[in-house]
Amino acid sequence: MAKRAVFKLEKITKQYRMGEDVVTNALCGIDIEIENGEYVAIIGPSGSGKSTLMHIMGCLDSPTKGRVFIEGIDVSKMKDNELAVVRREKLGFVFQAYNLVNTLTAVENVALPMRFAGVGRGEAVRRARELLKKVGLTDRMGHKPNQLSGGQQQRVAIARSLINDPDIILADEPTGNLDTKSGQEIVELLESLNRKMGKTIVVVTHHLGLAQRADRRIYIKDGKVEREERKASRKRRR
Amino acid sequence: MMYDMLLGELMRHKLRTGLTITGVAIGILLIVSLGSFSEGIKIFVDQQLAYSSGLITVIKQDISFEGIMYSKVDENVIDELADIPGIEDISGFVMGTTPEVGWFGGIDFSKVDMFSGFSVELDEGRTPEEGADEVVLGYKAAERLDAGVGDSLKIGGRSFEVVGIYEEMGTEDDDSVITTLAKAQDVLGMDGEVTMVIIKPEDVSEARSIADFINDEYGDSEEIKAGTDEDVRKFAEQLTDQMSAMTFAMGSIASFIAGIVIMNVMFMAVRERRREIGVMKAVGATNRHILIEIMAESLAITFAGSVAGLVLSVVVVQFINGFLGGSFTAVITPSLALESTAFLMAIGALAGMAPARQASRLNPIEAIRYE
């Protein structure tokens, strides 16, 4: 696979302004480049700016300063609606709190981004079923989120992130609300997306196992990149 | 756009949705039932005018059109007025009700023809003869009283024989029992008096000036008032205008309240679905998707309310018509139903706008954080 940058962040800063002179510098000059097919873990203490960074990469938020390129396209100046299109076509997002729509069934939740892309219900549901099968929820398709365990909900969320077949999956502490065993399953699922389907994965995690299996670990502290670690070779590990 | 989701959302809050629908339904009910009266009056007046058109009517001076039942005019006036130049024909009739048969009237059968547009044909039998205790029935009255030619009816404590049945006329005469002038005067205790005098001018365009002449010359002395069908039409228009104004006022208030109810409910729905809306935006819904979703919900509620309101109106109007007893009927015309529904839908759209905008502008991250 040709190595090209799917993400390029240039001098990203993010300030939260609360009132006149209360300013939080959540990110202070971040430069990151992520290549196609990479599996990257972002690690750092609480409040260091990991989620803020993920939201900016996920086009859910825009930086105060700096530029974000996704597959070569500058998204930092895009309008709301253009960002919505980037979100549903180029990116899949997995949240710590799953963030499923409680009134919809598993299948409907998974189908949602495809429905927003203008695909008819029948086609979207068919594809959603396929994906739910892939994440091992064949017999939970019609369940509502509150009828599913945390691990199952997170698998629904992962299936949802895949529905429009994006190249990039962003996951913010996907195992944060899960016990060790279900956490492990999610870790393996994400890893297989990277290894078998070639998805670029960026994951924020405190989960040591998850972090260690990544190709690269980026340590964030106080809104800056503290250091990076690169796995020598993916093949050697096997 | 996502009808599947829409229905689910509305069904999730059955009580709330139901109450909102009821609010809208009451709005429609008010507009439609009041409007149906205006429509009914228009139709009623048109019917009346159809067979009094071009005629001059003479009634008691201080009586207005709606109190016509209480009009009493001295019979001798007929002979006096008959001499006025330009009059082709003149006739008086008596109209009243009796407890036994309801509408009961007396006319001069030899002059039936003078009512233009009143080309009355007998379905069966003949007209009553002078001096005989005989009646002829409108077709509705025949059905209502379950009487046919040869049967006898008690009227004013006396026995009358049914000698004929009229064909349908399309006016309230269909529901009347009619006899000769003299007999009706007798039964209704109106000896020497008629309810109304009807004059047919030689030239219809002279009707106004003849009526004015009668009012000037005889008005005060005989305590009578002459009017043309134009006067009746004007009066009716005044009445329907008043009804329309009232319908508009009440309808506006009802719609305004319905609009506020809808807006409130939609704001509530948006507030408690902040997280869901945020999630949808996070996974790729545009502002427009959300806007349309909330607007659609608002319109769906309004539409359901409108349909419920229309059904309710039909029931209520029918009930009221049953009370009125057939002389006058409130009518729900298709245009009334359509216009009031369209009006309420516009209210629903307006009411949904602000909540929909608010929802569409939610910041996905903040909405997701909100727990």
Ligand SMILES: Nc1ncnc2c1ncn2[C@@H]1O[C@H](COP(=O)(O)OP(=O)(O)OP(=O)(O)O)[C@@H](O)[C@H]1O
């Ligand atoms: N909406 C906001 N308004 C104000 N300050 C914010 C907002 N969001 C985040 N912050 C601040 O920005 C900083 C970075 O927050 P962020 O959520 O990115 O941290 P994090 O690394 O994800 O932490 P955690 O590991 O606890 O999830 C924190 O100091 C936080 O208080």
Ligand SMILES: [Mg+2]
């Ligand atoms: Mg975080």
